[in-house]
Amino acid sequence: MHRVKLSDHIVLLLGSLFMIGPVAIAFLTSTHDAVEIHREGLQATWGGHFLDTYTDVLVKKGGFTGQVTGLRMVMNSMILGVGFAVGKIVLSMLAAYAIVYFRFRMGTFFFWVIFTTLLLPLEVRIVPSYEVVQKLGLLNSYTGLIVPLLASATGTFYFRQFYKSVPDELLEAARIDGAGPFKFFVDILLPVSRTMIAAMFIIMFVYGWNQYLWPMMMTTEEGYFTLVRGIKQILLVWVGSQIPDYNQAFALAILAMLPPVVVVVVFQRWFIKGLTESDK
Template sequence: MHRTRPLDHAILILGALFLMLPVIIAFTTSTHTAAEIHSGGLTLVPGNNFAETYGTVLTQKGGFTGQVTGARMLMNSMILGLGFALGKIAFSMLAAYGLVYFRSRYATLLFWIIFTTLLLPLEVRIVPSFQVMADLGLINTYPGLIVPLLASATGTFYFRQFFKSVPDELLEAARIDGAGPVKFFFDILVPLSRTMIAAMFIIMFVYGWNQYLWPMLMTTDEGMFTLMRGIKSILQVWVGSQIPEYNQAFALAVLAMVPPVAVVVIFQRWFIKGLTESDK
């Protein structure tokens, strides 16, 4: 058994390096100039343009209006990711709380109606959703980006299953102590759900951070562009003999990976516990 451990670790390390190879190539390539990348292609050898490239993408104003910076797009993506994660968790917890603890003959039917919305991806309802946001004047606003996608059947499903596993004795003890529905929710269920909240936060944050299609439709003002749109706009600048800023595009791609990776690293233990633990 012990003899196989070095081999197991070697396989895991090689697998991790294989998965990290595209990220490493993107980072090392971003440290070269656009002309070097255009002529030499991707490279594993670091260049001498690191500080200039990353300083440029974060602080230099650009775009068609000459007013948007990488830091601004980074902030927009962060607001979108946090808005998605916190909003979806809040709505999912409240929906699951109502389905589990407010006795209704239609609770199961309502749950399955919510669950079947998983079969309706964003692309199916994107036109009516956009029309509603346009009629409300929410184009190029953070509420317009976040609010239409806050409902989450996935989050409702996980929190419902979690709440159903909470012992009924806790509810009875809360009633004896005079706790009402609001106090029971905030003082008992929310603390018990912290690992599940962490797990859902990771999933929803990454989902919101990586959004491209919906922000592309909802934003025409460059000041509202996310990092995903920024990378695409850089690669569309091929005009005449002008070389696209490949190094800046790779730098933005690397920066776009940092927050999701940081969130996963910070919450990884709670993420695993939230999806696997059954004892309360």
């Protein structure tokens, strides 16, 4: 018995080291000078340039226009991640609420139409989506970045399954108390959906935060660049004998990891509970 527990812990420890190792190497490498990284490669020791590197990354103006900062890119990524998460959750909850509780004709058909959009990932429909955004004049705007991708088949599916598991007695009690559709949604469904909302927030926030292709297509002004795109821009400065700022690129990569990690850690219990809980 003790051998089994020891072996389980060893496997978990090795798995953790395997996952954390590259992150630790990236962080340690970011504390070295760019020339040293270019000459010697990845580093597994402390370089002593932590404060200088991360200060430059966050507050020093740079880019092709010399105006964008790391803090600006962090803000853009945060706006994109939170906008995606909140918008997708609101639309998914409303769509699932209509499908489950209004029970209109062809409601199931419309749900499966929404669900089949999972077969059309962003990469497949990015050209027509770009054309629509461009004709609406929404390029280089937060509206153009967020609104076109708010519809979520995944969120609608999960909230639909969640609402179908809510006891009918709650609906009957609400009707007896004279609650209308809006009051039932706000006063009853929203409170019991907190764990599902938390689970969906994690998924959608990470999805929005890690977007690269869509922001690259929708933005040409550096003021709207996200962290993920900012890393790529740093590595594109190799001109002649100029050495890319590898240390800053690694620093941006570390900064790009932190918010999703914090969100997952904070909402971890609710995330697991929201995806596994069935008894309401």
